Amino acid sequence: MKKYRNTAALCLIVLTALTACHRYDADGYKFDNSIYLDVSSRSQLQPATFGNKASTMTKQLSATLTYPAGQEVTATIALDGSLVETYNHRYGTDYELLPDRYTTFTSSQVTIPAGRTTSEPVSIDFIGLDGEGENHEGAMEIDKTYLFPVRITSDNMEVMNSSSVAYYLVRRSSAITTAADLTDNWISFPLLDQPGPQADAYTGLSSVTMEALIYVDKFDLKNEFGACAISTIMGVEQYFLLRLGDVNFERQQLQFDGSAPGFGKFPKADPGKKIETGQWYHVAATYDSQERIVRIYVNGKIQSEGKEMGTLPDGGLNFAMRAQANATGDERQFFIGYSYNDFRPLQGMIAEARVWKVARTPQQIWDNMYRIMDPQSEEALIGYWKFDDGKGNVVKDYSRYGNDGVAHADLKWPDGVEIPEINKKEE
Numbered sequence: 001m002k003k004y005r006n007t008a009a010l011c012l013i014v015l016t017a018l019t020a021c022h023r024y025d026a027d028g029y030k031f032d033n034s035i036y037l038d039v040s041s042r043s044q045l046q047p048a049t050f051g052n053k054a055s056t057m058t059k060q061l062s063a064t065l066t067y068p069a070g071q072e073v074t075a076t077i078a079l080d081g082s083l084v085e086t087y088n089h090r091y092g093t094d095y096e097l098l099p100d101r102y103t104t105f106t107s108s109q110v111t112i113p114a115g116r117t118t119s120e121p122v123s124i125d126f127i128g129l130d131g132e133g134e135n136h137e138g139a140m141e142i143d144k145t146y147l148f149p150v151r152i153t154s155d156n157m158e159v160m161n162s163s164s165v166a167y168y169l170v171r172r173s174s175a176i177t178t179a180a181d182l183t184d185n186w187i188s189f190p191l192l193d194q195p196g197p198q199a200d201a202y203t204g205l206s207s208v209t210m211e212a213l214i215y216v217d218k219f220d221l222k223n224e225f226g227a228c229a230i231s232t233i234m235g236v237e238q239y240f241l242l243r244l245g246d247v248n249f250e251r252q253q254l255q256f257d258g259s260a261p262g263f264g265k266f267p268k269a270d271p272g273k274k275i276e277t278g279q280w281y282h283v284a285a286t287y288d289s290q291e292r293i294v295r296i297y298v299n300g301k302i303q304s305e306g307k308e309m310g311t312l313p314d315g316g317l318n319f320a321m322r323a324q325a326n327a328t329g330d331e332r333q334f335f336i337g338y339s340y341n342d343f344r345p346l347q348g349m350i351a352e353a354r355v356w357k358v359a360r361t362p363q364q365i366w367d368n369m370y371r372i373m374d375p376q377s378e379e380a381l382i383g384y385w386k387f388d389d390g391k392g393n394v395v396k397d398y399s400r401y402g403n404d405g406v407a408h409a410d411l412k413w414p415d416g417v418e419i420p421e422i423n424k425k426e427e
Contacts, residue, residue, distance in 0.1 A: 031066070035075055035154050036163035038118065044264040046162070047416035048170045051177040051388070052142055057126040059415075062164060062253055063110045063119040063152055075154040077122050078107030079166070083149035087167055091417050098170050100145040101138065110133060117225075124150070129172055140172040152338070170308035175369060176213070176419040178388040179397070183217065186232070186345055187385070187395055187405035192320040193333065198403040199323035199376035201357070201382040202334065204316035210234055210242050210355040211284035211297075211365070212336075213419060216277050216348040219244070223343040230344045233283065236260075237321055237332050237339040242285045244275060251278070254296050254303070260317055263310030264289075267271050273303060277348075280419045282369040288359035295359075300366040300423055307359060318356075336405065338373050351419065354422045355383035359417035371423050375402050389413075 025063075039061045050057045063075045066349040084097045103126050108118065110119035131139030139286075148168040152159060191198040212233055217348055220228040229251060235241035241257040248266065249255060252274040258264045267273075275281055275298070289312040296304040318324070321331035336353055337346045358380045375384045375398045385397040390413050395405040 022132075025072040029345075031311055032158060033066050033069055034160040035063055035065055035073060035112075035152065035157045036160035037150075037152050038062045040148045040163040040166045043164050044167050045318070046166050046168045047418075048126065048127075048148070048168045048181055049173050049177050049416060049418045050171070052172055052174055053130060054177075055128065055130045057129065059124045059168060060121040061150070063112060063154075065117045065157070066160070068115050068117050069112070069155075069157070071116050073112040073154065073157045075109060075112070075119070075152055075157070077150055077152050079105065080149050080151040080208050083151065083165060083167070084147050087147055087149065092167060094177075095145055095147045095169075097124075098148040098168075099297050102128055102140060102146075102170070103148065113265050124148070124168070126170060133172075140170075142174050145169050145171045155161075171418075173418055175421055176351055176388070178390050178413065179213070179215070179349040179387075179417045179419070180387040180389075181349050181414050182337045182346045183348065183412070184282070184345055185201060185407055185409045185411065186335055187407055188298045188333065188335055188338070189403055189405050191403050193322040195323050198401050199320035201401050202319035202355075203402075204318065204372070205357050206289045206312055206316050207287060207357065207359040208240065209280065209284060209286045209358065209360040209365075211360075211369075212353040213279050213280055213282050213351040213370070214275075214346060214348060215350075216244070216252075216275060216346070218277060220343070220347060221251070224343060228343060230337070230339065231346050232337055232339040232344045233346055234334075234336045234341070234355075236321075236334050239332060240317060240319070241339055242283070242286075243339065243344075251275060254283055254298065255287075256287075256294060256296055258287060258310055260313055261287060261289065261310035262313075263294055263306065266306050266309070267296065267304035270304075273298075277334050282352075284360070284365055286365075291359075293359070295362075297362075297365050300369050302362060338408070348419070349414065351387045351417075353383075353385045353387065354381065356380050357382050366423055369423055370419065372398075 030178045066193045081097050108122045112119045131137050148170050151165050222228055229247050230247050231244040233242045233420045243255055245251040246255050250269045282299050286295045292308050292415050294306040295302055319334040375381055381399045385395045391409040393411050397403040
């Protein structure tokens with residue numbers, strides 16, 4: 001019985017402790033509770049950049065408590081135009097308040113139920129951004145930044161001053177503002193695995209250009225398969241592949257694997273040719289079988305060049321191996337962000353991925369890093385994935401071949417993307 005009573009007492013103590021937790025007693029915390037804007041917990045500056053063709057944009061934010069309260073908490077999230085002067089004085093800018101015609105938001109009442117820490121999200125809708133009619137009358141000025149500051153207030157909860165304000169920097173940009181996050185993900189192309197015009201376009205190639213805009217968040221060194229030495233950009237494994245890193249190679253250096261035409265892995269390892277994390281790059285690789293020249297480009301300039309490289313295989317280069325009459329279904333495939341196994345992805349973002357059936361010239365690479373104005377007229381452009389879809393898991397092919405890509409997992413479309421166009425900075 002003594003043992004039983006001790007066990008029962010222990011259970012009572014545990015039950016009492018658990019019950020006390022659900023009372024959300026403020027005395028159990030070392031600091032006072034407060035309310036703040038969730039988006040401002042890391043930074044008050046909130047980028048709200050959008051492409052120049054977008055007509056609307058929505059941002060969401062919520063009221064958040066430091067810890068659950070024992071009673072219902074109410075708050076108001078509202079536009080506060082007086083904060084424009086505060087911002088400009090602090091940062092030395094002269095931004096204007098966003099004109100009323102570009103939003104319907106003024107204020108919103110929110111409630112955090114007792115025992116909860118977050119309110120329902122509040123939406124700030126930006127509207128009429130590209131104006132009205134064919135002439136886009138009233139459109140927001142391109143590349144001009146406006147301020148839209150919001151503040152949270154509450155009558156029954158202390159406000160955390162450091163995170164009580166969010167400054168939305170609203171900007172209609174001429175730059176690329178949409179990209180896909182390929183972290184632990186990749187893009188496949190079902191139409192290349194069956195006979196048809198898409199597979200035909202990728203068969204019998206004599207020269208090739210592969211290019212893309214990439215932003216690397218991290219370079220994995222280890223995964224469940226062991227050491228990880230590669231981040232894949234695009235191509236066909238052990239055939240014709242553009243990637244970052246390799247075994248016994250610089251982890252952050254571009255490598256062009258030209259096993260099919262026989263020039264092997266190019267270039268040699270060079271620690272001075274690293275791609276860094278946290279910034280956008282335009283990368284490209286070209287192979288001209290007639291001239292037997294291989295080139296790798298970084299930001300529109302030749303980084304590495306090899307001459308007398310490789311020999312075109314019989315029948316040319318074939319990126320649609322499974323669509324051929326004698327295919328077994330085990331042939332390697334063309335992917336963006338995948339090679340060999342699931343854990344060699346490009347851990348970061350991608351935009352403007354393209355494949356050409358010619359070796360583009362240095363001037364063409366430099367002039368067209370960020371967009372192709374009329375892709376349907378480019379006969380040599382056999383694949384053009386802008387990654388500007390902004391939602392969903394299908395990536396549209398803007399070339400004349402319509403070889404749409406499909407994501408392995410749900411694609412993420414990050415906010416705040418703006419890719420600087422460095423080829424506009426030089427005369």
